[in-house]
Amino acid sequence: MIKLNNTIAALSSYLHSKEWLYEDETILSAEKPGDGNMNFTLRITTNRRSFIIKQSREYVEKYPQVAAPSERVLREAEFYKLAGTVPQLKLMMPNVIGLDQENSIMLMDDLGKGLDYSYLYEDGKVIPEADLLTVIYFIAKLHTSINSETTAQRISNKNMRELNHEHIFKYPYLEENGINLDDILPGLQQEADLLKQDDKLKKAVLALGKLYLADGSVLLHGDYFPGSWLKRASGVRIIDPEFCFFGIPEFEIGVTIAHLKMADQPEELIKKALRHYKNSCSLDEELCHKFVAVEIIRRIIGLAQLPLQIPLKKRVELLKEARKTIVN
CATH class of the missing domain: 3.30.200.20 (Phosphorylase Kinase; domain 1)
Incomplete structure (x- = not known):
């Protein structure tokens, strides 16, 4: 090679x-x-x-x-x-x-030099509403246009899904996974240890992991978060769909909403994005929010860290809310 x-x-x-x-x-x-x-x-x-x-x-x-x-x-x-x-x-x-x-x-x-939307993780940064609705328009159009009813083609991407599954649904909950979270933010390791010892939570997360691994009927981007959205003078552009597969939309939208929450975006803006998606797509909101919770936990205590600027108190609030959403 x-x-x-x-x-x-x-x-x-x-x-x-x-x-x-x-x-x-x-x-x-x-x-x-x-x-x-x-x-x-x-x-x-x-x-x-x-x-x-x-x-x-x-x-x-x-x-x-x-x-x-x-x-x-x-x-x-x-x-x-x-x-x-x-x-x-x-x-x-x-x-x-x-x-x-x-x-x-x-x-x-080359789509041109410019920023992706990772700047949203910076303190006080808010995505323009028009940009967010464009991001939601793309994914809704994808889900309604490329699915089991419109094409016989399938993208399984099983190997990438298994890799992602390990890092979303298993790795963050291992007692010893090689990450010292206090190096990232002092006090975070203690909060992670509480989740790692929560058997009820871990069992529920693994059940969600089975849904992720199961084949679905809708083409997903697979990693739909601010790092995959480019800000260009000509408009929003979408890149890096290497985790793509035919799955369930609740996972996709759950990931997106989770990142908006971790980027501390206004709650009303997040709700508007969800309503915009549901205007053209069906969605099991309860299941979607469980995937929101799983993504929040894995990003805060897992290997794939984000450049978050939210303080420990906010992260703990998100983790507690996520646990409650998953186990209830």
């Missing part, structure tokens, strides 16, 4: 071998386009254009000790192809220029 690196000579040789560069095209620079965790990703600027190249390897790029399915970028390409059959969705995603299946490498349009 070819392993890409950020040296211009090696990148040029590879891209020419795939005939992905024009004859008179030369690479001027190669840089990381953002703070992504999962993959080796570069923005390549040439004398004629810029594009994104992404390779998925047998580990998580940010955490090399964590194994991950190397074919995940191929599932992402499948998502773009399937969702791209809907014009409204295609306009909000990058186009795939090339795909090297043997080496799990994808070439995509």
Whole structure:
């Protein structure tokens, strides 16, 4: 398997071998386009254009000790192809220029330099209502357009689901998982230990995990949170659907709402987002809120930490509310 690196000579040789560069095209620079965790990703600027190249390897790029399915970028390409059959969705995603299946490498349009919505985790930042409704419009359009009633195609993505399942429904609750949460925020480890010792909670979480692993009827983005939403002058764009699969919408919307809560967004805005989704999609709200709770717990006490700025008191409130939601 070819392993890409950020040296211009090696990148040029590879891209020419795939005939992905024009004859008179030369690479001027190669840089990381953002703070992504999962993959080796570069923005390549040439004398004629810029594009994104992404390779998925047998580990998580940010955490090399964590194994991950190397074919995940191929599932992402499948998502773009399937969702791209809907014009409204295609306009909000990058186009795939090339795909090297043997080496799990994808070439995509560069949507331009800019921010994702991770800035929402900063103290006092609020997402513009129009942007949030656009984010909800995309996912509602996806769920209503690509499902078992509209297509015979399926994306299972079983290996990625099993990886995600481990980190959402199991890893945070292990007595010894290698994370010292007091290094993140003093006092947090004590709160996590209470959850780890709660057998009733852990049993209920595992039951929700079975629902996540079961095949469903709706194409999900699979990781629909502020890091997957790009803020561009031309509007909101959606990226990184490598966790995509056909599942249940309650998981998808639960994740989204959980991140809005952890970003301390106004409650009325969160409710409006939920109403906007339900205007066009059916949703089991009780089940959705349970997935909200699971995502909050795993992000606050699990490995995939967020740049949260909410204080310990707020995190404890969220954890207690999450536990109550799951076990009741």
